[in-house]
Amino acid sequence: MNTSTTNELGCNVGFVPLSIPDYLDCLPARARSQNGTHHLHPYWSATTSEAAVVTACDLTAWRVIRISSMNPYHHVTHRRMQSTFSFLSRKTGYTQTGESFWELLRGMELEIDPCVTNFQLGGLRMYWTTPHGLRHYTPDTVLTTTTGQIFAEEVKASASYYHEPEYRSLMNRAEQGLGAVGIGFNRLDADQLRENRRRCYNIAKAFDDRFAAFGPPHHDAVQNALAKTNQGVAIGELAEAMGLHWGSAMQVINAMMCERVVSYDLNRPVSQETMVRQPTKVAKVTPDIRAILH
Secondary structure, three states, X not given: OEEEXXXXXXXXXXXXXXXXXXXXXXXXXXXXXXXXXXXXOOOOHHHOOOOOOOOOOXXXXXXXXXXXXXXXXXXXXXXXXXXXXXXXXXXXOOEEEEOOHHHHHHHHHHHHOOOEEEEEEOOEEEEEEEOOEEEEEOOOEEEEEOOOOEEEEEEEOOHHHHHOHHHHHHHHHHHHHHHOOOEEEEEEEHHHHOOOHXXXXXXXXXXXXXXXXXXXXXHHHHHHHHHOOOOOEEHHHHHHHHOOOHHHHHHHHHHHHHXXXXXXXXXXXXXXXXXXXXXXXXXXXXXXXXXXXX
16 A cells, blocks of 8 residues: 655655554564464454453452362473473472463572572462352462462463453452462563563573582582671682582582572672672471462
């Protein structure tokens, strides 16, 4: 399609080609590209030819009857359309599974973050009675922190998911039900998970190093060095104490961080001068997230 334009003097300056983009290119951020493939929200009515009218979900008659831990499903397969994953956690000793790239990013962060003491992907389930029968909801993650708190989390590719009326109502009801038993609820999206690129890079590197081997001599050398100061010790100095090249020492430190032996600032570039410190102490005994029953 072409159309002519005129300048401020009223003179025709020629034709400007106009193109009508494909409707997929006009979709919101939820239709982002992942590994070269476009993933759409399968329940978004605007992608159909029907009128985009969403009826609000009435949750006033819903009543929580149980919130309990569960054994996650292990259904990783290459024959499913959506992305699936599975990894063994050094921090927890359990296999972690999920169904999206963004859940994997969050799982990697929970594995590395020294402020997280325990976690399980898909390890919690809520049950409600409704006028239409029993309904359940499984958050993507349940975790405990050094403060002794429990949090459940939902992870989505885009924050726009949380603005859909029915889904927003479900999230609000889940937040209320969990809050009533002392469990916090976080809504996360891809933009939040990738906001700090340096942190993402450091987490990915540490995640790859999580099973680096180290023995009692390395552990004792690091603990003795950290016990002498509250300001932290540079990675280069810890490498000398362990008798390792600083690159190999970095792998050991990353593995130790998964076990909450050490910590360092994940938001800054890592070098030989990076300061390593003792992790935040646990304020109180954390609940067992695999034995929750309310």
